[in-house]
Amino acid sequence: MYKSLADAIRDAEASGRTLSATALALESKDQGRTVEDIRGALRRALEVMRGAVERGLEGDLRSASGLVGGDALLVARSSAGPMSNTLFSDVLARALAVQEVNAAMGVIVAAPTAGGAGVLPAVLTGLARNRGIGDEAVIDALATAGLIGAVVAERASLSGAEGGCQAETGAAAGMAAGAATEMLGGTPTQVGHAVSLTMQGTLGLVCDPLGGLVELPCVFRNATGSALALAGIEMALAGITFAIPVDEVIDVMGEIGRNMDVRYRETAGGGLAATPTGRRLAKERLVQIRTAPR
Amino acid sequence: MVSLLDIIGPVMVGPSSSHTAGACRIGLLVRGLVGGTPEKARIELHGSFARTGEGHGTDKALAGGLLGFRPDDERLRDALDIMEREGLDYQFEKTTISDDAHPNTCRLTVERAGQIATVIGSSLGAGRIRLSEIDGYPVELTGTLPTIVLVAADQKGSVARIAGILAEQSVNLATMRLSRIERGGDAFMTIECDEPPGDSARAAIEHLDWVKWVRTLDKVGG
Structure with a gap:
């Protein structure tokens, strides 16, 4: 796969193709699989993503510690907020739903990771429903998301233990923003700006889960990450360009991650995990998990 | 990649x-x-x-x-x-x-x-x-390819013999690794293949009298 989004964007613009078509063609060559076969695997991923959204919105799941669950339904049913019953609140609910399923040992697509698995389905399926976009376009968008994630994996990292949450929900938000920008008719260049405009807002984000579990704040970081992706999409499609090239934004995310103190990289040694309440809850709930009847 | x-x-x-x-x-x-x-x-x-x-x-x-x-x-x-x-x-x-x-x-x-x-x-x-x-044998198995693992008496030409059997069965080798704890002791062999080795390849390897046991492992990921 490409190691530079600038290269992919240049190839796409030069050939008059979308980034997804450009990425699928290269993936087909790299892996010796047909484009149809790769799209088949992405179709299955989309089905699992939709299944997780639906399962989470039923609202009855609880995580191992009992700290998360049921919040997706609260957002979906609410009419109290300024954005209630809009695309925005629907996307938040979907992101929470997938992560609640993940925390309860349900089936999800790690895209790019399990901890950041809520953002991409939330943004893509939420927008597809809102705009009446068909599955084929959503599958293409998943290919674009995969391209963006592959470049991030190559140049920076997709692991909270290596790069903090900016490498998980931050990367997921960048992937979702770029993918959705293409799905809504943006040019390859606009896709690049959507990734930059979104990821600039997640730089420095630490990975600080209570007790080291993929629960709190991970579930909510997927919701706020989705909100940042919507902001990036809105700005890029309005024609805003971001002065720092997208590959450099990704590079600097990697650099910040490498320089991040180990306490902020999934070790539960800092951030929310190390607050007095974070420590107390982690201790109580981990004991509870150990002694709970199966 | x-x-x-x-x-x-x-x-x-x-x-x-x-x-x-x-x-x-x-x-x-x-x-x-x-x-x-x-x-x-x-x-x-x-x-x-x-x-x-x-x-x-x-x-x-x-x-x-x-x-x-x-x-x-x-x-x-x-x-x-x-x-x-x-x-x-x-x-x-x-x-x-x-x-x-x-x-x-x-x-x-x-x-x-x-x-x-x-x-x-x-x-x-x-x-x-x-x-x-x-x-106790050091190995390096990732489960991303079908793999043969076996323990054999340490003897000359064992690697060539097994590679020959797999070639006859049209199994392409990706990696092969041999480790032993002491000279003259048993050797542990791990062979990653591009395609599943199949029962006949396994049976042919098992048939060698210096092979103590052999297992074929399906790929589990990747």
Whole structure:
């Protein structure tokens, strides 16, 4: 796969193709699989993503510690907020739903990771429903998301233990923003700006889960990450360009991650995990998990 | 080389690709080593596996892998109940394997039909795994290709002989690794193949009188 989004964007613009078509063609060559076969695997991923959204919105799941669950339904049913019953609140609910399923040992697509698995389905399926976009376009968008994630994996990292949450929900938000920008008719260049405009807002984000579990704040970081992706999409499609090239934004995310103190990289040694309440809850709930009847 | 489908995937039971999906794959590979579901297992958890394993379902995922469930199988959630219902004796312990072991490491001692295997495996992130030791022999198994493992008496020409058998069976070799603990002692061979080696290749290798045992392992990921 490409190691530079600038290269992919240049190839796409030069050939008059979308980034997804450009990425699928290269993936087909790299892996010796047909484009149809790769799209088949992405179709299955989309089905699992939709299944997780639906399962989470039923609202009855609880995580191992009992700290998360049921919040997706609260957002979906609410009419109290300024954005209630809009695309925005629907996307938040979907992101929470997938992560609640993940925390309860349900089936999800790690895209790019399990901890950041809520953002991409939330943004893509939420927008597809809102705009009446068909599955084929959503599958293409998943290919674009995969391209963006592959470049991030190559140049920076997709692991909270290596790069903090900016490498998980931050990367997921960048992937979702770029993918959705293409799905809504943006040019390859606009896709690049959507990734930059979104990821600039997640730089420095630490990975600080209570007790080291993929629960709190991970579930909510997927919701706020989705909100940042919507902001990036809105700005890029309005024609805003971001002065720092997208590959450099990704590079600097990697650099910040490498320089991040180990306490902020999934070790539960800092951030929310190390607050007095974070420590107390982690201790109580981990004991509870150990002694709970199966 | 990063693939699109590495990024949009795997489809898995949550919550953690390293603590859940990777742990399941370790269990699956170890199950292959004894040729089926072990009746007994002692599962020792090290580092982050010991610290946050229960909250991440690492115990369920390892047991589920030993039972033959794949990372996207929802039965993983109930693997400990299923294990008890089937009368299997799996015990979990916390341990320190070594100071420099990967944080997500475990040691599994499994028994099936009189065969015993002791394996050290680590989950490296994003569902990728590595078995680093089998019965005291250093190995490097990732489960991303069909693999043949065997123990043979240490003798000249053994590698060439086995490579010859696989060539006759049209099995293409990806990697081959030989390790032994002492000169003249038994040698442990791991052979990763591009395609599943098949029963006839296995039978031909098993037929060699200096081969003590051989197993073929299905790929579990990648």
